Amino acid sequence: MTIWDRLFNIDRRWIFLLMGVVTVVPFFFKMGLPVITTEEVEGIYNHVDSLDHDNAVMIGFDYQPGTMAENQPMSEAVMRHCFARKIPVFITAFWPLGNGLAEQAITTLTDPAKPGTFQRVRYNEWREYDYGDEELPDRVTHAELVELWERDHELREDAMGWVFEGVDYVLLGYAPLFHIVLLGMGRSITSQYPSDLYGNPTEDMPIVKRNKSAREVDMGLTVSGSSTVLSWLTYARESYGMPIAFGVTAVSATDYLVYIQSGQILGQMGGLRGAAEYEVMLERDDYAVEMGRAFMGMDVQSIVHVLIVILVVLGNIAYFAGGYHRKGRRLKAGR
């Protein structure tokens, strides 16, 4: 058996071992290669950057833990952008497991142990607080609430700002048959979500009072590892004109590029690369003090992609040098 035969019929467990090793290496030796942004991701970023407190964004955590390595950084990046610009965020989920992932994202963005995060105030905390002589306005805005709240509370020194549940965001969570829920939200959000994930009535929340239906929402971002993104396109974009953006896994990214070219979606974050591009723009515009997890993950992806290309090249060298391209030389199945 020649070296080419051995290489050609290499046990796949060696490939698995190589993959495991090169995946771990970047954790010890950071490369930090620059990530160049593409117009697909810039489309989403620029749209969010043009919004403010008078607008609203809806983020769908339409994925499950299996794809969270790729999808979670996307959700966190856009949510960070919205929090920093004080854009109210409605958070929904296509699957029950999306609830936990949405909670995790909020916890990460409001983690007091990390610099550059936000300081969260829960709904009941600010709602039931005694403001003395001052009366809480019915449709209180973020700025008004900050003014009242800061009379008795101090913002953490390294925090990027306050985030009030019910004003700056509401976690609506999962509802069965979400495509029907999307249609229903075009009529009224409270008709589909009478309460948020924690049981607080949504009709009392300033975020819902100012944005009564999904028609008043200025962007819907669906982050998903499956074709559920198309529900947003069909039922939110085409039914009542909500501008839509996608955040999808790398394997399905090519499926949805057609919707960018046709102008049906604002843009798309494809895989970890898409999230890393968004993080680069956040850091560039001072919405984040450091790069996020997606940017860090690009080192791993770089090395793994190089390994796969080397394997493909070696496989082809063995194919020709071993004479497997000639008729009669049969390929072994290999393990």
Added chain:
Amino acid sequence: MKRTIPLLIVMVGGIMMMIQFFIPHQISQAIFGLYTDYVPVISGFALILGVGSLTRVHYHKVRRRADNWQYSLLVIVTLYLMPVFGIIIPASIGGQAEGPSVFHFLYNYVQIPIQSTMFSLLAFYIASAAFRAFRARSAMATVLMLAAIIVMMGQVPIGDFLGKWFPATGLWILRFPNLAGKRAIQLGVGFGILATNLKIIFGVERNWLGGAGK
């Protein structure tokens, strides 16, 4: 009767939904509102059916001591344990009010790692499959292999570092040849969906009733 009534429901419902989309009259909007309110409620009953069916299948496996019955037992235990911790005993592990509940603990430290691990295995299989599949056996296979290498390298920063043409060519492949193919496929699929929907609404296609259209 068992077939006529479901067919009528589908026909009337389907036509009504088409009408309400193209004619936004007050009455059609009211009916549409009623529909969007009721459908999620009705679908909730599917959950009961699903849980019942899953329990029955796995209960019989456990009772008959079928092959790998232990897994079936695990399915039943976890199926009922998670709602118990989520709804009936929403207490934390240590009993503190501030601590994460047992439900959250199981979700964060069991379910998430299990699902993430399963999906991560894909990377290892893809690497092995790429080694064996991308071979220059013919002109078409060579084009496929080269396109794959360029797109792969164009997607990562090291590709940008090695040569600006990597991301530029990779994006060109994605934006033009890829889109041309995808658009053709999706148009075909779209017309297929439209034709199938019309056949179901007007009762031509009846396989969904069961019994293969008898």
